[in-house]
Amino acid sequence: MEAPPDNDVLWARSLHFRHPDGSPGLAGVALAVRDGEIVAVTGPRGSGKTTLLRCLSGLVPVRHGEVWFNSTPLHTLGPMRREQLRRERFSWIDPAPALVPELNAWENVALPLMLRGVGRRRAKVAALEWLVRLDVGDKCRNRPHALQQAERQRVSIARALATAPTILFADEPTAPLHRGDRTQVLRTLTSAARSHGITVVLATHDPETAAQADRSVHLLDGRSVRTLHLPDVPDTEGRVAWSLSV
Template sequence: MVAPPDKPDKPDNDVIRASALHFEHHDGSPALQGVSLGVRKGEVLAVRGPRGSGKTSLLRCLAGLDRPQRGEVWFDGVAVHTLSPLARERLRRDRFGWIDPAPVLVPELTAWENAALPLMLRGTGRRRARQAALEWLERLDVDGKARLRPHELRQSERQRVCVARALAVVPSVLFADEPTAPLHRAESAQVLRTLTTAARSHGVTVVLAAHGPQGAALADRAVTLLDGRRVTTLHLPPVTDAAESAGASGGTGTEGRAACSLSA
């Protein structure tokens, strides 16, 4: 059964808090239907669910990229849902990090320049920004590609640069929307371990959208979405290597969603 709209967990300790979020796509179809949750400072929270369950919409509302039609989003005492677009943009630049499912880099910049770009936009000097970027590229095993431009990198290498870019600024909250979708299983495990270990060592709060089990296994806690609502338990069929590869290459995931079952 679908759980009723719930109250955020321990709101006094939450750095991010959402209450009864409702959000619709441009075509009017519902993406979120009354989702509430709280994320504590320094916590790694996995948001699980099949594709189309509302994970990306939830992360975008929490990060201020989208404004919910109804409900509230609070970050460290700030009502994000009431901020102007410019104020939300400043909040994302100064306090948040974001990783997309597919790597998005500036084609004219090298790998290290892409990783250092958010730091330089915050006013960090070029030498210091370069050093921080190179340190993160090394942690993610792409420091040898630091001088190459995106078109010279494999997709998995470009995604590692995106992860380095998000971590280099040491954001207050890092939103990672299925950040290992383009990676193979072994690479995915390594990048997720690096991401979660680095976040914990630097006190970064992480909200991680996870389609497979790896992200949830490394998180401190997990919540599950189905059809835009929080649910108690979600049983998915085992993910085979073939299915995982199809998902990484842009599969819809409708087969897995059709096989979902809920337990009260």
């Protein structure tokens, strides 16, 4: 059954963005994300995935077009209000784990909770729970430099999930990892999001990663396109004849 349209938690209409140096970023993207959905934004490198996520999460101001979050117009909000929204409603996962190097793993996870005003004890409990869930619970007292890259990325995913955000923006969260780590990280992320009803907007250029999402939005040169790859050409007899002739 098709969900009613007022179930959308985040939507963008005719979103245009031009980078400060004048290079084109987005050219008329329209997007609607339903509550609790995992949407993959796919496309090759340089197609504007990160720019779209930055626009949607309010990291950059939107001048042309509209971005609505739960009937809040993001494109009209000032930087302070957007920062508050980012702190209290959104989470962000970087392609590389951007942890605070001075804090250990659980303090890193508890930091956004403490920024929201949660007490230290409750923040610690929540952080440790999430670390255990993401299989880095035994290294909760290690500093980031003592962890491996996959563990660091899992810690940053725990940091993004610990605040129970409404929307989680994940910008190529599995890019720097090997395939085995990549599958595990992605599976933990998607299962945690599904079990907690967190909406995820996931930018990736990997079709395998995009297959874990409910729905895919394809971007190409800053435009949203229906089919990113051309359909496979069925085997024609000419090709067979040509290959046989060699």
